[in-house]
Amino acid sequence: MQAAKREFLIYELGLLSLKAALSTRAGGAPIYARSCKEHQRGATKDGFRAVLHEVLVNYSSGTVDEEQHVYFIANTAERFTKRYSKTLHQGRLRFGVAQKLINMHLKYLWVAGIIDEPIHCPIDGIVRDLAGLQYDWTSSDSQDEYLTAISHLKRVAASRSLAVWELEEFRRRAQ
Numbered sequence: 001m002q003a004a005k006r007e008f009l010i011y012e013l014g015l016l017s018l019k020a021a022l023s024t025r026a027g028g029a030p031i032y033a034r035s036c037k038e039h040q041r042g043a044t045k046d047g048f049r050a051v052l053h054e055v056l057v058n059y060s061s062g063t064v065d066e067e068q069h070v071y072f073i074a075n076t077a078e079r080f081t082k083r084y085s086k087t088l089h090q091g092r093l094r095f096g097v098a099q100k101l102i103n104m105h106l107k108y109l110w111v112a113g114i115i116d117e118p119i120h121c122p123i124d125g126i127v128r129d130l131a132g133l134q135y136d137w138t139s140s141d142s143q144d145e146y147l148t149a150i151s152h153l154k155r156v157a158a159s160r161s162l163a164v165w166e167l168e169e170f171r172r173r174a175q
Contacts, residue, residue, distance in 0.1 A: 006114070013108040014052045020122070021101035022048070024138040029089065031097065036087040044087045048101070051076055055105045062116040069119045073099045074143050096140035100124055110163065121166030123149055130169050131156045 022031050032041060058064060058072065077098040085091040103122035109115040121127060123137050123146070135149035150162070157165035 009112060010056060010109070010114065013112060014049065014105065017052060017101060017105035017108055018045075018048055020104045020124070021097055024097065029094070029139040031089060032087055033089050033091075041087060044084045047080060047084055051080065051101060052105050055102055056109065056115075059106060059109070059115050059118070064119065066119050070143065070147065073102055073146070076102065077141075092141060094139065094141040095143055095146055096123075096135075096137035099146055100137050107163065107167070111167070117161060118163050120150060121153070121162045123153070126170060127153070127166055 024031060032044070036044075054076070064072070074095065077093045077095050080093040080098070081088065081091065084093070099120075100122050103118065103120050104124075106115065106118035106120075107122055110118055123133070123135055125137075127133070128135055128137070128149075131153055133149050133152055135145060140146065153162055153165070160168070
């Protein structure tokens with residue numbers, strides 16, 4: 001029964017991660033190409049689910065360092081782009097969307113006690129506003145912009161890790 005509960009929780013957390021990362025609300029930076037109709041997105045959606053499974057597998061050991069984490073985000077964006085370019089806006093999975101998907105899923109898995117604390121936090125509009133960032137995750141396709149934002153967040157978080165800082169600040173804002 002424990003295994004079934006765990007699988008259910010991981011699946012549901014995946015749905016939350018997908019909703020958070022794929023709801024860009026930016027008219028100029030949608031996820032899917034305008035020509036891609038809802039019924040044509042099945043394989044791409046399966047690809048997003050496969051990314052979430054990779055996140056779980058790769059981060060369950062707790063041995064992913066910051067360099068590996070950034071590489072994983074970049075590599076995911078590139079692999080996804082090559083495979084699903086016909087269904088994606090401008091033929092790409094942008095780095096900003098990839099980081100949001102991966103970092104959001106890591107946050108959910110961590111808070112649920114499934115994995116150890118992640119290295120980074122998801123950077124979205126809430127984090128941008130809290131930290132005074134100029135980073136727009138919905139349109140950014142730059143690893144350098146992401147790393148600049150992470151450096152800024154580390155200064156803002158001070159002695160706290162990015163994951164703890166974001167969790168505490170997000171909770172305060174929600175209250």
